[in-house]
Amino acid sequence: MIANYGYKDGSGEYYISMNTDKCDGCGDCVTACPAGVLEMIVNDYDEKVAAVTDAHRKKIKYSCAPCKPVQGRPVLPCIAACQPQVIQHSW
Amino acid sequence: MITAGIDMGAKTTKAVILRDGNVIARALTFTGFDQKEAAEKALADALAQAALNRSDVARTFATGVGRQQASFANGSMTEMAADTKGSLLLNNKLRTVIDVGAEEGRAMKCTAEGKVTDFAVNEKCAAGAGSFVEAMSRALELPLEKMGEMSLRSKNAVAMNAQCTVFAESEVVSLVHAKTPKEDIVRALHDAIANRIVSMARRVGVEESVGLVGGVGYNIGFVDALRRCLEVESVWVPEQPEYVGAIGAAVAAAEAA
Amino acid sequence: MAQEFWRWKEYNWRDPEESWNKAKMLTAGVDVGSVSTQAAVMADGQLCAFASMRTGSDSPDSARKAMDWALRETGLTLDRIRYVIGTGYGRVNVPFAHRTITEIACHARGANFMYGPNVRTVLDMGGQDCKAIRCDEKGKVSAFLMNDKCAAGTGRGMEVFADLLSVPLEQIGDLSYEVDQEPQPVSSTCVVFAKTEAVGLLRKGWPKNNVLAAYCSAMAHRVYTLLERLGVEGDFGITGGIAKNSGVVKRLEKELNLKALTPRYDPQIAGAVGAALFAHTLAQKEATA
Ligand code: SF4
Ligand code: SF4
Numbered sequence: 001m002i003a004n005y006g007y008k009d010g011s012g013e014y015y016i017s018m019n020t021d022k023c024d025g026c027g028d029c030v031t032a033c034p035a036g037v038l039e040m041i042v043n044d045y046d047e048k049v050a051a052v053t054d055a056h057r058k059k060i061k062y063s064c065a066p067c068k069p070v071q072g073r074p075v076l077p078c079i080a081a082c083q084p085q086v087i088q089h090s091w
Numbered sequence: 092m093i094t095a096g097i098d099m100g101a102k103t104t105k106a107v108i109l110r111d112g113n114v115i116a117r118a119l120t121f122t123g124f125d126q127k128e129a130a131e132k133a134l135a136d137a138l139a140q141a142a143l144n145r146s147d148v149a150r151t152f153a154t155g156v157g158r159q160q161a162s163f164a165n166g167s168m169t170e171m172a173a174d175t176k177g178s179l180l181l182n183n184k185l186r187t188v189i190d191v192g193a194e195e196g197r198a199m200k201c202t203a204e205g206k207v208t209d210f211a212v213n214e215k216c217a218a219g220a221g222s223f224v225e226a227m228s229r230a231l232e233l234p235l236e237k238m239g240e241m242s243l244r245s246k247n248a249v250a251m252n253a254q255c256t257v258f259a260e261s262e263v264v265s266l267v268h269a270k271t272p273k274e275d276i277v278r279a280l281h282d283a284i285a286n287r288i289v290s291m292a293r294r295v296g297v298e299e300s301v302g303l304v305g306g307v308g309y310n311i312g313f314v315d316a317l318r319r320c321l322e323v324e325s326v327w328v329p330e331q332p333e334y335v336g337a338i339g340a341a342v343a344a345a346e347a348a
Numbered sequence: 349m350a351q352e353f354w355r356w357k358e359y360n361w362r363d364p365e366e367s368w369n370k371a372k373m374l375t376a377g378v379d380v381g382s383v384s385t386q387a388a389v390m391a392d393g394q395l396c397a398f399a400s401m402r403t404g405s406d407s408p409d410s411a412r413k414a415m416d417w418a419l420r421e422t423g424l425t426l427d428r429i430r431y432v433i434g435t436g437y438g439r440v441n442v443p444f445a446h447r448t449i450t451e452i453a454c455h456a457r458g459a460n461f462m463y464g465p466n467v468r469t470v471l472d473m474g475g476q477d478c479k480a481i482r483c484d485e486k487g488k489v490s491a492f493l494m495n496d497k498c499a500a501g502t503g504r505g506m507e508v509f510a511d512l513l514s515v516p517l518e519q520i521g522d523l524s525y526e527v528d529q530e531p532q533p534v535s536s537t538c539v540v541f542a543k544t545e546a547v548g549l550l551r552k553g554w555p556k557n558n559v560l561a562a563y564c565s566a567m568a569h570r571v572y573t574l575l576e577r578l579g580v581e582g583d584f585g586i587t588g589g590i591a592k593n594s595g596v597v598k599r600l601e602k603e604l605n606l607k608a609l610t611p612r613y614d615p616q617i618a619g620a621v622g623a624a625l626f627a628h629t630l631a632q633k634e635a636t637a
Pocket of ligand 2: 256540
């Protein structure tokens with residue numbers, strides 16, 4: 001499943017997309033994220049996968065801002081940590 | 092030399108007259124639906140104040156969203172450039188300038204010469220701009236001028252979940268129904284918008300001194316929230332902060348010589 | 349705020365055949381949304397009763413009321429229901445539920461039931477959110493996107509306009525087609541700025557209907573861009589309150605170049621139906637375990 005967490009508002013599109021079929025449930029992204037944006041959940045089909053926490057879903061543009069400086073943006077910690085390449089950011 | 096600067100914002104249009112680096116007159120008018128007319132009026136008002144004629148002005152520069160409409164101007168510039176130029180004229184120690192206008196929030200990092208090195212903008216979502224505070228003052232039935240001082244009296248932090256102006260209005264109404272003290276709600280609102288502005292500012296890297304310009308600068312509650320969120324000693328706010336963009340345009344007009 | 353402009357009709361329904369009498373197993377789903385609450389009852393996996401009402405200030409109470417209302421004329425009582433699933437924004441507040449499942453999964457499953465197994469794309473537009481879902485022939489989600497941060501593209505955005513123009517919500521669809529020519533869509537996405545824009549248009553002398561049309565098409569376009577992110581595959585179904593707003597639906601169909609399917613029941617109950625179907629599967633699993 002491609003789970004898109006986030007939103008589109010007047011200012012732009014901010015989605016973290018998780019390809020849950022690839023997620024092996026290791027939780028490395030959760031540990032890597034400095035802002036506590038990610039968590040492991042058991043989804044509706046009883047799979048243990050990474051997801052964006054409820055508390056951050058409506059504000060990831062702001063939560064992720066420290067990882068995304070205007071200039072010289074490094075590889076995002078969550079993406080770097082994830083071996084199976086589950087995570088994508090839309091912005 | 093005498094120059095003029097006009098800032099054509101979404102809500103208000105401002106004009107200033109600059110003589111040899113000093114602001115000698117300023118005027119503000121509501122933008123309404125005819126931006127050019129608003130610009131003409133603001134400029135005429137400022138000139139009248141300074142007892143000058145149009146012909147005394149060497150050059151006029153325009154800035155703001157409606158700057159293209161000021162066809163009579165000799166030049167135009169972005170809000171980012173105008174904000175930093177204007178701010179540095181008033182305080183040359185600034186390295187980060189934050190502008191919260193009615194429809195946009197902006198953060199600029201600049202050099203001592205007033206060159207913008209980085210900027211971030213929050214536009215097209217009212218939740219990241221001054222409109223948010225205005226909408227909340229209506230939802231709370233509190234005059235805008237009262238909100239700042241009121242929030243400074245708050246003793247308790249309340250949580251606000253809504254990240255959208257429209258949803259925040261309903262949340263505020265239910266908080267009021269639940270008898271939450273208004274000062275706590277106002278503080279939560281100021282914290283919420285300050286948080287959004289600060290996370291945007293962090294993307295350019297905040298360097299001291301930090302200045303805040305734009306009409307929201309009058310709101311001492313917001314200024315305080317901004318200072319706390321930025322974790323800095325103080326945030327510099329000029330007198331009449333809504334004129335800084337227009338001042339910057341007038342400075343640029345003078346420099347264009 | 350002028351509440352009467354945005355009140356949905358509250359009602360209940362039951363199967364005239366009274367299928368619950370012969371049923372081996374009864375299950376139920378309760379969808380507690382921010383604006384409306386629905387309860388659906390299934391007799392061996394077939395819909396036999398439901399109720400749809402406005403969510404009150406107390407979610408557990410709304411859940412109970414909706415359930416009671418769905419059961420009222422069937423003569424059934426809650427203890428006859430083997431398994432209940434709560435879904436929706438207030439899903440944790442269904443005191444008599446055995447389990448909760450997200451509204452995404454429930455809407456996909458419910459749409460599969462209401463539109464048939466060919467449905468691949470489901471759009472749900474609720475009072476305070478908008479969801480786009482892609483699913484397989486069993487109603488299992490393969491991709492989704494949810495937007496509950498921004499009021500644009502939700503029922504709430506429409507309410508702001510209904511309120512501004514003093515037009516009852518139910519009439520927006522029809523009125524928005526009573527225009528000489530389709531106007532340019534409202535350009536601001538943000539509801540706050542769109543409202544300012546609308547006030548400007550009215551001041552310029554635009555008739556109300558044109559402003560409605562301009563907003564409906566802006567909304568349709570916004571939803572279109574959300575769907576685009578997932579990629580639309582036919583067949584395509586719309587659930588949730590806005591499914592009843594032809595002003596948005598027909599314009600969206602035009603933009604997508606796809607016709608939305610006609611549901612077997614009120615599209616507003618898809619979440620509750622999906623929950624009741626999950627309940628059916630889980631109860632069967634329990635019975636055989
Ligand atoms: S970008 Fe940074 S803050 Fe956002 S999810 Fe990834 S690691 Fe966390
Ligand atoms: S409707 Fe709300 S979230 Fe959407 S753009 Fe406007 S203020 Fe932002």
